[in-house]
Amino acid sequence: MENISFYQKFNPLRRQTQTRPVPAIKSINMNFPESINISHLGVHYRTQEALRDVNCIVKPGKLTGIFGPNGAGKSTLMKAILGLVPMSHGNVLYKNKPLMQQLDKVAYVPQRNQIDWNYPATVWDVVMMGRIKKTGWLRSFSTVSRQIAKEALERVGMREYSDRTIGELSGGQQQRVFLARALTQQADIFCFDEPFVGIDQKTQSVVFEVFQELAAAQKIVLVVNHDLGESITHFDDLILLNRDLIATGSRQQVLTEKNLNLAYGGKVMYFAA
Numbered sequence: 001m002e003n004i005s006f007y008q009k010f011n012p013l014r015r016q017t018q019t020r021p022v023p024a025i026k027s028i029n030m031n032f033p034e035s036i037n038i039s040h041l042g043v044h045y046r047t048q049e050a051l052r053d054v055n056c057i058v059k060p061g062k063l064t065g066i067f068g069p070n071g072a073g074k075s076t077l078m079k080a081i082l083g084l085v086p087m088s089h090g091n092v093l094y095k096n097k098p099l100m101q102q103l104d105k106v107a108y109v110p111q112r113n114q115i116d117w118n119y120p121a122t123v124w125d126v127v128m129m130g131r132i133k134k135t136g137w138l139r140s141f142s143t144v145s146r147q148i149a150k151e152a153l154e155r156v157g158m159r160e161y162s163d164r165t166i167g168e169l170s171g172g173q174q175q176r177v178f179l180a181r182a183l184t185q186q187a188d189i190f191c192f193d194e195p196f197v198g199i200d201q202k203t204q205s206v207v208f209e210v211f212q213e214l215a216a217a218q219k220i221v222l223v224v225n226h227d228l229g230e231s232i233t234h235f236d237d238l239i240l241l242n243r244d245l246i247a248t249g250s251r252q253q254v255l256t257e258k259n260l261n262l263a264y265g266g267k268v269m270y271f272a273a
């Protein structure tokens with residue numbers, strides 16, 4: 001039997017990504033239409049400048065981390081990319097069009113402190129929410145949607161918790177449920193804001209495994225993280241911020257002593273990428 005991941009199995013683009021040749025680059029303005037292209041992005045909160053002239057690309061097939069010290073603008077960058085905070089200037093393009101016009105292609109899991117854990121929803125309800133865009137409001141879910149949700153829960157080891165309310169779960173279990181919901185969306189772009197905060201080691205391993213499966217399926221996987229410890233070695237590409245873009249590229253290119261000093265002001269030890 002063909003050995004494929006959960007995500008590849010339910011990925012409607014799977015056959016195309018396997019057989020279709022790489023499309024020709026048509027845009028004059030940007031070189032990577034299959035990537036997210038971020039140009040001259042700036043964000044102000046009232047008088048405070050949170051991000052200044054950020055230019056980078058986020059490629060499919062890579063696990064990309066947004067790193068930087070507290071208050072560097074990591075979450076702001078993710079939110080600006082998704083149109084959740086207004087940009088003061090710049091643009092974010094995907095497939096030659098503003099990403100904001102294509103949010104149906106995005107699955108986003110916000111920071112856990114932005115989720116109401118007392119809301120009386122079951123694990124199953126939360127995961128099925130990931131199918132609403134495909135199904136439509138007030139319409140009943142298809143057998144296929146139910147199957148996708150079951151397999152997503154299975155993938156993150158939460159199938160037997162389907163009937164629990166989300167408030168009854170541990171932090172790690174809650175994070176796995178939201179990961180399952182993101183999987184059911186069958187998106188092209190996956191964005192996670194601080195998914196490793198307050199979770200156990202087992203959940204961290206499951207989450208990284210799923211991220212790597214998504215990247216292997218040529219998805220865009222963008223993760224805000226602040227942990228400069230061993231877990232950073234799971235990332236392929238990094239965006240290092242401190243209001244300005246300090247560096248972007250492969251992990252090896254970004255994690256230099258000079259870049260870390262610029263971002264953290266000499267407060268972290270340099271270690272080999």
Ligand SMILES: Nc1ncnc2c1ncn2[C@@H]1O[C@H](COP(=O)(O)OP(=O)(O)OP(=O)(O)O)[C@@H](O)[C@H]1O
Nearest residue numbers: 045048050068069070071072073074075076077226
């Ligand atoms: N809604 C807001 N209104 C005003 N200022 C804000 C708002 N959100 C963020 N900021 C400010 O913008 C700056 C960047 O915040 P942001 O949350 O993006 O940083 P971060 O790198 O994600 O930080 P952390 O690691 O602490 O979560 C900070 O100085 C923060 O105080």
